Amino acid sequence: MRKIAVLTSGGDSPGMNAAVRSVVRTAIFNGIEAYGVYHGYKGLVEGKIKKLECGDVGNIINRGGTFLGSARLEQFKEKEVRNIAIKNLKKLGIEGLVVIGGDGTYRGALALSKETDIKIIGMPGTIDNDISGTDFTIGFDTALNTIVESIDKIRDTASSHERVFIIEVMGRDAGDLALYAGIASGSESIIIPEKKESIDTLVERLIQAEKRGKKHSIIILAEGVMSAPDLAAIIKEKYGINVKYTILGHIQRGGAPSGIDRILASRLGNYAVELLIKNENAKAVGIKNNKLVNEKLEKILKTKHKLDLKIFEISRQLSI
Numbered sequence: 001m002r003k004i005a006v007l008t009s010g011g012d013s014p015g016m017n018a019a020v021r022s023v024v025r026t027a028i029f030n031g032i033e034a035y036g037v038y039h040g041y042k043g044l045v046e047g048k049i050k051k052l053e054c055g056d057v058g059n060i061i062n063r064g065g066t067f068l069g070s071a072r073l074e075q076f077k078e079k080e081v082r083n084i085a086i087k088n089l090k091k092l093g094i095e096g097l098v099v100i101g102g103d104g105t106y107r108g109a110l111a112l113s114k115e116t117d118i119k120i121i122g123m124p125g126t127i128d129n130d131i132s133g134t135d136f137t138i139g140f141d142t143a144l145n146t147i148v149e150s151i152d153k154i155r156d157t158a159s160s161h162e163r164v165f166i167i168e169v170m171g172r173d174a175g176d177l178a179l180y181a182g183i184a185s186g187s188e189s190i191i192i193p194e195k196k197e198s199i200d201t202l203v204e205r206l207i208q209a210e211k212r213g214k215k216h217s218i219i220i221l222a223e224g225v226m227s228a229p230d231l232a233a234i235i236k237e238k239y240g241i242n243v244k245y246t247i248l249g250h251i252q253r254g255g256a257p258s259g260i261d262r263i264l265a266s267r268l269g270n271y272a273v274e275l276l277i278k279n280e281n282a283k284a285v286g287i288k289n290n291k292l293v294n295e296k297l298e299k300i301l302k303t304k305h306k307l308d309l310k311i312f313e314i315s316r317q318l319s320i
């Protein structure tokens with residue numbers, strides 16, 4: 001392995017810079033040239049690939065977003081488009097590619113790997129934590145902390161005014177962010193796609209909590225279930241309860257990565273290059289029980305990420 005490239009793709013996540021830094025520095029440490037691809041698969045197709053030196057990834061471990069830029073490219077599903085990407089890598093003599101992103105990124109990587117001898121390794125970078133093959137994705141911890149900080153602030157005003165608040169959080173179809181944030185902030189209700197409950201049950205719990213003396217309530221709603229305005233409107237219409245809502249939105253995707261995310265990104269980046277040096281291909285790296293692991297991309301994409309519902313049970317018991 002003499003030359004490798006790295007790209008970030010899909011929704012950005014805090015820690016992607018630390019991940020790129022780790023890939024580039026590990027490569028250079030091992031005598032391999034490192035290249036950065038700008039704006040994900042889009043840049044790969046447009047040939048926006050630049051050689052990176054150690055200094056190019058200096059001062060970025062602490063920065064949110066991704067200095068390489070990111071994009072979602074629908075057309076990457078087309079073979080002809082992927083062929084252009086392969087040609088661009090070949091032109092530079094690149095023999096290995098590390099892609100950092102979520103399941104869309106992994107899908108692109110798997111398709112590419114079937115059409116070229118360039119070795120490809122995936123790294124899980126998304127705030128959603130919705131990738132199987134790893135306990136945690138890069139960016140999840142930082143987003144979780146951002147959400148918890150925001151909920152703490154909303155709780156102050158909810159408590160002063162004795163109000164019910166719905167806080168909608170990201171996560172696409174996964175409830176990880178909502179569940180972890182709900183527990184960490186002591187929220188009264190957590191609504192996630194993996195454990196649907198009827199709105200009647202939710203409201204009944206609100207009423208019971210009020211009877212027990214709770215004057216305010218925080219409901220964490222995963223975006224994969226429904227939107228906060230819709231839920232607030234239903235509660236108002238059916239039960240006449242006024243509910244305030246906040247959609248946290250893209251604030252969850254930014255900010256300096258947490259220490260945990262920087263370390264995760266650094267470990268995974270180092271491991272991804274180690275696998276390329278061993279000529280491994282079409283795999284993704286992850287962390288399980290604090291051990292670095294790798295798994296075939298094909299298997300990861302076929303396996304649905306599972307949220308530990310025992311944690312949900314804990315939230316029920318603690319929010320009485």
Ligand code: F6P
Pocket residue numbers: 011102126127128170171172223253
């Ligand atoms: O996958 C990351 C994520 O932030 C999801 O949580 C969210 O649903 C989506 O991306 C938002 O995408 P966009 O930035 O394209 O609006």
